[in-house]
Amino acid sequence: MAQTGFCDSRPLLDLHKKAEDKRVPLRTWANACPPKERRAQVEEFTSMGTFLNPDQDHRWVHGLHIPAGDGFMDYSIPIAPRSSDCGEEPLLWRISGLQHMLVPGLLRHEMELAMSRLGLIYDRTYAWDIFTNMMRSQIQHPFASAELPGAYSEKTLAILIDWLIQVHEVLHFSEETLYLTVYLLNRAVRLLNVSISNLQLLGVVCLFLAGKKEECLLPEVSELCHLMENTYTPHQLLRMERRVLCGLKFELSYIPPLHxxxxxxxxxxxxxxxxxxxxYLLELSLLKAQCVVYQPIHLAGAALQLAxxxxxEPPTPEGETAWCISSSIFVGSEATLLAIMRILAQAAARAPIGNTRASFLKFxxxxxxxxxxxxxxxTAPCLLKVPGLPN
Incomplete structure (x- = not known):
């Protein structure tokens, strides 16, 4: 959060509230903001402390040469070749081909207005620099593959994340904290050798670390242990916290797709x-292990396109123009966005009847x-022609 200056997204998108009911959106650098407004728990759930142990075609669009006079900042970063489930070449991160779609200054202007409307900046001068930094930062620590270590399964990890979503709601944490928690968890399970019996402890530690980075108010360590029905002691939690920090080399920065x-x-x-x-669709991506190989900007673009x-909704000329400008920031191939949309469509269709229903109840x-x-x-999977789904 220190990198982008973004704030808690929950009050930003509480569009149903009156203006006078909203708190000041910016989270000040000195943590001088008032305590978070506590709201009623959305859904009660039972046995919160119990964790269940369950049984291209298109290439990336490479950046074109943009003259200095266009006012765009080149934020391309070469990435070492790596294998991935997508089978695509690494992306050179810059805004690609925008000069074919719109006046170069138009996107910058709209970005400034958007950040001002959301209360994310004090000075519009820095809007494009913030967005540039977001594009650079999101490619740090990429996941080479969606495969999990042999001890874990996608179902096991999904159940843990579903439980963390419930705990996150009970603690009234910001949405950024949830996305950072799952990101740290996905990195930790691939870098650390943690047994299945300690997987719940690892998830709570990742939530605790994310809260330290994003929140103004934190629960006590003993309270976190109580949420796990005191299966683990405070000493074990703090030892796991040190282990995770050392394993991740204290690199906890992340640009979530929510931004x-x-x-x-x-x-x-x-x-x-x-x-x-x-x-809602974007939060469902947290439960799908296949989504870790995609960049945050692609997950956001796919969720919005699927929505x-x-x-x-009936189109209007003004709306189509605004949509064209907005969609131009999603750099990548149509095949990538379509693949993510299919994953999210399947997840949304199965959410009401699955074992992981926290996000479904939340929304x-x-x-x-x-x-x-x-x-x-x-019927969303049918729109995307996804086979093999129950009627």
Whole structure:
């Protein structure tokens, strides 16, 4: 958060509240902001402390040469070749081909307006520098493969993340904390040799570290142990915290896809329902191990595109123009976005009947416009021609 200056997204997108009910959106550098507004727990869940042990085609668009007079900052960073599930070449991170779509200064102007509307900056002068830094930072520590170590399964990790989502809601943490928690967890399980019996402890430690980076108020270590029904002692938790920090080399920075989603929905002038639907679909990506190989900007773009497909809101000339500008920041191939959309569509169709329902319940409330219960989500895989789904 220190890198981008972004704040808690929850009050930013509480569009149903009156202006006077919203707290000041910026989280000041000196942590001088008032304590977070506590709200009622969305869903009660039982046995919170118990963790269940369950049984291209297109190439990346390479950046074109942009003259210095265009006002764009080149943020390309060469990446060493690596194998991935996508089978695609590494991306040279710069805004590619925008001069073919719009006046170069238009996106910069819209980015400044979006960050100002969201309360993310004090001075518009730094808006493009912040976005440039986001594009650079998101490619740190890429995942070479979605494969998990032999001791883990995708189902086991998904159940743990689902439980962490529930704990995150009970603690009233910001959405950035949740995304950082899952990111740290995905890195830790691949870098550290942690047994299945200590997997829940590892998840809570990742939540604790993310909270230290993002939150103003934190629970006591003893409270975290109580959430795990005192299966682990405070001493064990602190030892695991040191182990994770050393294993990750104290590199905890992360640009979550939620930030790109916030910017793109603001630029595209999306409706409240569109914003909540995209947020729901994006959170479902946390439960899918296949999504770790994709960059945050691609996850955000796919979630927003799928939300637009599902809701089918009537187009307007102004809306289509804003959408064109917003979609231009999603650098990558159509095949990549379509692959992510298919994963999210399957997850959304199965969410009501699966074992991991925390996100479904979280976004089924009046506050979130009941987007997870939208009937079109059940047929979303059919829109993308995804085979093998139950009717």
């Amino acid at each position: 790109f989603l916030l910017l793109s929905t603001s630029i595209a002038r999306c409706s409240d329902q569109m914003v909540w639907m995209a947020r 637009r497909c599902v809701l089918q 089924s409330t009046k506050e979130t416009l009941h987007v997870s219960k939208h009937m079109a989500l059940m």
